Amino acid sequence: MLTIEHVSKTFNTPGGQVQALKDVSLSVNTGEFVSIIGKSGSGKSTLLSILGALDNPSTGSIVVDDTQINKLSGAKQTQYRAKQIGFVFQQYNLVPNLTALENVMLALEFGGYPAISRFDRATQLLESVGIEEDQRQRRPTRLSGGQQQRVSIARALANQPAYILADEPTGNLDSATGKKIFDLLHDLSRSQKTTIIVVTHDLEIAGKTDKTFILKDGKITTK
Amino acid sequence: MNVLTRGVKNAIRSPLKSGAIVLMFAISIALILSMLVARGSVLSKIEEVKATAGTAVTIQPAGVMGNMGGGDPLTAAQIATITSTTNVTSISSTLTDQLGTDDTNLTSSLELGSFGQRQQRFESSDTTGTTETTDTEATTRPAPTPRTTVTGTTDVNSIATDGGDLTIRSGEAFDGSSSDNVALVGSDLATKNSLSVGSTFTAYGETITVKGIYTTGNAFQDSGIIMPIATLQALTDQAGAVSSVTATINSSDNVASTVTALKTSLGEDADITSEAESAASSVKSLQGIASLTTAGVIAAAAAGALIIVLSMFLVVRERRREIGVIKAIGGSNGKVIGQFIIEGLTITIIGAVIGLVLGVLVSGPMTTSLVSSSANSTSTTETTAVGPGGQGGRGMGGPGAAFNQGAAQLNTNLTQVTASLTPQIFAAAVGITLLIALLGSAIPAWLTARIRPAEVLRTE
Numbered sequence: 201m202l203t204i205e206h207v208s209k210t211f212n213t214p215g216g217q218v219q220a221l222k223d224v225s226l227s228v229n230t231g232e233f234v235s236i237i238g239k240s241g242s243g244k245s246t247l248l249s250i251l252g253a254l255d256n257p258s259t260g261s262i263v264v265d266d267t268q269i270n271k272l273s274g275a276k277q278t279q280y281r282a283k284q285i286g287f288v289f290q291q292y293n294l295v296p297n298l299t300a301l302e303n304v305m306l307a308l309e310f311g312g313y314p315a316i317s318r319f320d321r322a323t324q325l326l327e328s329v330g331i332e333e334d335q336r337q338r339r340p341t342r343l344s345g346g347q348q349q350r351v352s353i354a355r356a357l358a359n360q361p362a363y364i365l366a367d368e369p370t371g372n373l374d375s376a377t378g379k380k381i382f383d384l385l386h387d388l389s390r391s392q393k394t395t396i397i398v399v400t401h402d403l404e405i406a407g408k409t410d411k412t413f414i415l416k417d418g419k420i421t422t423k
Numbered sequence: 424m425n426v427l428t429r430g431v432k433n434a435i436r437s438p439l440k441s442g443a444i445v446l447m448f449a450i451s452i453a454l455i456l457s458m459l460v461a462r463g464s465v466l467s468k469i470e471e472v473k474a475t476a477g478t479a480v481t482i483q484p485a486g487v488m489g490n491m492g493g494g495d496p497l498t499a500a501q502i503a504t505i506t507s508t509t510n511v512t513s514i515s516s517t518l519t520d521q522l523g524t525d526d527t528n529l530t531s532s533l534e535l536g537s538f539g540q541r542q543q544r545f546e547s548s549d550t551t552g553t554t555e556t557t558d559t560e561a562t563t564r565p566a567p568t569p570r571t572t573v574t575g576t577t578d579v580n581s582i583a584t585d586g587g588d589l590t591i592r593s594g595e596a597f598d599g600s601s602s603d604n605v606a607l608v609g610s611d612l613a614t615k616n617s618l619s620v621g622s623t624f625t626a627y628g629e630t631i632t633v634k635g636i637y638t639t640g641n642a643f644q645d646s647g648i649i650m651p652i653a654t655l656q657a658l659t660d661q662a663g664a665v666s667s668v669t670a671t672i673n674s675s676d677n678v679a680s681t682v683t684a685l686k687t688s689l690g691e692d693a694d695i696t697s698e699a700e701s702a703a704s705s706v707k708s709l710q711g712i713a714s715l716t717t718a719g720v721i722a723a724a725a726a727g728a729l730i731i732v733l734s735m736f737l738v739v740r741e742r743r744r745e746i747g748v749i750k751a752i753g754g755s756n757g758k759v760i761g762q763f764i765i766e767g768l769t770i771t772i773i774g775a776v777i778g779l780v781l782g783v784l785v786s787g788p789m790t791t792s793l794v795s796s797s798a799n800s801t802s803t804t805e806t807t808a809v810g811p812g813g814q815g816g817r818g819m820g821g822p823g824a825a826f827n828q829g830a831a832q833l834n835t836n837l838t839q840v841t842a843s844l845t846p847q848i849f850a851a852a853v854g855i856t857l858l859i860a861l862l863g864s865a866i867p868a869w870l871t872a873r874i875r876p877a878e879v880l881r882t883e
Contacts, residue, residue, distance in 0.1 A: 254751055255877035275755065282753020293748040297436045298429075309425065310753035355752065 202251070202363065202395065203227040207260030208418075209246055220246040221257070222418040228411070230362070231393040233386060235406040238415035244399040245367055247415065251397065252285050252365045253277040265362070282310040286356025286394075288385075290368035292348040294340040300326060300351045301336045304358055311359030325354040329384060346377035353384060357394075364388070366398045370405065382408070426758055430765020434773075444734045445774040451727035452778025453785060456852045458719035460786035463848050465713045469706045473699070478672040480682055480697040482689065487666060497693065499663035504688050505670055510677040515578035515599075517667040518655050521570040522648070528625040531569035532615035532646040540567050571612065572647040573626065575655025579607060581669060582639065582649055594620035594635025602653035604631045609645035610638040627658040675699060724855050731863030735767050739867040747876040756872040760865060767864025768857075775856040782852070 209221040220243040228234050238244045249255040250262060256270050263269075269280055287293075294303045304322035313321060326336050329350040340348050349369060356364050366385065370378030382405055389396045398409065406412045414421050435441055482505060486494035496518065506514055522529065533539070577599035580588045589596070589607075597605045606626075608618050613636045618624065622633045631650070639645055656662055670685075672678050678699040685695050739746070746759055 249877040252751070255875060278750070278753055278755050281751060287751055289748075293744070293751075295745055295748065297433055306429075306749070306754075307752050310755075310758070315425075359753075 201227065201230055201263075201265060202397075203263045204247075204251070205261050205263070207247075207250060207257040207262065209243070209250065209255070210258045220418055221250075224260070224415075224418070224420045226413055226420055228395060228397060230395055231389065232411060233389040233396045233398075233409045234411045234413070235398045235400055235409040236413045236415055236420075237400055237403065237406045239401065242415045243418045244401075244415050247420075248365050248367050248397070248399050251363075252287060253280050282307075282312070283359050284362050286358070286361040286364040288349070288352050288356050288364060288366035288369045290371040292340065292345070292352045292372075294348055294351055294355070296340055299337050299339055300331060300343065300347075300354075303340070303351055304355045307355045307358035313359065321358070322354070325357055326351065329354045329357075345373050346381065349373060349377075349381050350384070353381070353388075357388065360392075362395060364394055364396045366396065368400055369398060370400070370402065378402075378405075426761045427765055430762045431769050433762065433766045434769035440738075441770055444730065444770055445777065447730045448727055448771060448774030449778035449781060451723050451730060452775050452852070452856055453781035454723035455720055455727065455855060456779055456782025456848075457786040457789045458716045458723060459848045459852055460782070461790040462713055462716035462720065463845060464790050465709050465716065469709050469713065472702050472706050472709075473675065477698045478675050478678055480670045480672060480678065480685065480695060482668040482670060482685065483694050484666065485692055485694050487694075495692075496661065496664035496666050497668060498665075501689060501692065502663070502665055502668065505668055505685065508670070508681060508684055508688065510673050510681045511670045512673045514668050514670045515576065515581050516652055516665040517577075517581060517669075518575040518652050518659075518661065518664055519666050520573050520575075520655060520659050522573055522626055523570050524568050526627055527571065529571055529612065529616050529648075531571045532609070532611040533569045533571075533643070535567060535569040539569055572643070573606075573650060573655060574647060575650045575652035577652050578669075579637075579649055582637070582644060582647075590638050592636045592638050594633070597634050597651055599651055600653070601651045602657060603651065604629055604654060604658075605634040605651070606631045606654075607635045607637045607649040608633050609647045610636055611642065611645040612647065615646075629658060720855075724859065727856070728859040728863060731767060731771060731859055732866060734770075735763065735864050736867040736870075738766070739763060739871045743871060743874070746871050747874070747878070750876040759872050760868040763868035763871075764861065764864040767868075768860050771856060771860030771863070775853070775860075778856075779849075779852065 204227070205225050207221055207224045208219065211218045211220060224243075224247065236244050236247060246255070250257050250270070253262075253269050253272070261268050261270060264280075264284065267280075269277065272280060281287075294300075295306060298306060301319070301322050304325055305318045308318040308321055309315070323336065331347060331350055331354065335343060335347060340351070343351065349372075353369075356366075364385070369385065370381050373381060385396055385398065386408070388394050398405065400406055482497070484494045484497050487496075497516075502514070502516060505511060574582060576582065579596045579599065582589050591607070592610055594607070596607065597603070613619065613633070616624065618633050618636070620633055620635060623630050624633070625631070626648070631648075637645075637649070650658075652665070656664055670681075672681050678697050682695055682697050682700065685693075689695070749759060749762075750756075
């Protein structure tokens, strides 16, 4: 169970203070597939960063399975990200100097997975997301957008996280590939009971999720 | 794949960029090593020059050099003052005089030559004793004749020109403290006058017995006579008079203070010189080079550090997003910093190895170049070439000859600095390099590790 209560986030910019989130409260049940939609600049990515402990809220609390993560130390938040959260980014954000296999193994290393089993585990994950054998030793620049996003999803799944946070996962893909990626995430949600929170502006995708939150000018409403 | 392999792999991910950094760093390391080697060589040479400078101090009456100049010989009281000065362990005294044709039955083995004639031109006019010189009187002056130098000494070895013992070709040396009418005769003079051990000759109206024949290889010295100083003092009616004293100091560390003490006690009546003082002025240029090389080491190390710090700073800045991603997926600050330290160390070690090899190759010629150019500037004015039979005007002899030889040896030593790469110098270069690498990688990585991943990802 993930609960956000009265979360606000203010940024200091050269042009003055900007309030990205205003008293946001929501809750997501374990195993739910949830979407957050809103226009550009509505605060979607900020909310996702706070959920993933990449950033702390200015006020309010985020409670994940009885733990208030915004009160954790930096090191504990890193552990939380490594073991409980899997990130999928719009730009894929694979490490460019590492192969597809090494990118997945990197996440396994951070999650404390035994070194001896990382190769097998990474191979199995890449296979499960449809990355073929000859593509596993390629660096990201030699993979298509869809393939990179699949590797990114395999990396997010590496440590069997309770939550997958996806920021516009299909935003850089054509509609056919985007649909395949969405289906992949959807299947994961169903088969492994992983809670998935997807930020998107694609209403079609949002329509297929269990729950959708609309974010407008930093405030949230349940659809 | 772990932090170590990721760091190494990252170091070579952009060969052109890494190559440029490695090359710049290698040059600075080569400079550091060269400067360290040059400094080490110069410092050891300074120590060597100081060590070989000896502990001899020469005291001569003010205004006197050999038989030239004016002033009075040193007195018995001044000799006693020198002997009783702290740190003076022993002294050898010398008195020199010249035998003219009226003083001896010996014929000088030196050809007067144009140089000798010029030196005697004043004395020829003095002997006329006239107040009004006419052309007629000038033509009646006696033709100048070469003279024979006689040296009275307490230590016959003080005549040796090589700084060692005098070479006695036949016979034996006399007791320096005796007052017998005995003498050692230079080989050239002995040949000219058919003298051998046991022969006699006349000087100052007394009969002198030849005790030995010596040779120095110096035409002037080999045309002279050596006597016990007491004998010469008695023959020339100069009781207790001394024209030069060589005092031996107990330690090279005490030479400077003893010279100061002697200058204070003898005042303006004596000129005091020491090899150590001469050496000190000789090594000044080397000390200048040592300071220069120290500054060079610091400058090259600073340049090397700056190259690594700036390069790593740019590398880290360029990979901010990658660092953000690593942290987002659970990489700790320690792993991020560790990865960049390994990357920096890899570049540094490759650069250092190339730089050290380069440094070993260039340090020798660089050191030789630095020292020989400096030695040239100091030795050009000090090198002396003396024609056969001529030395210090008409009659400089005694300890002065040995002193000149020692000074010449010191100057020779200055040019013999060779580049030596000791393990200590090598270790110092490696230590400086590693320190630069650690600082250069850790500082930028540490700065980036403080950034929250959301800030990096937000700007994508």
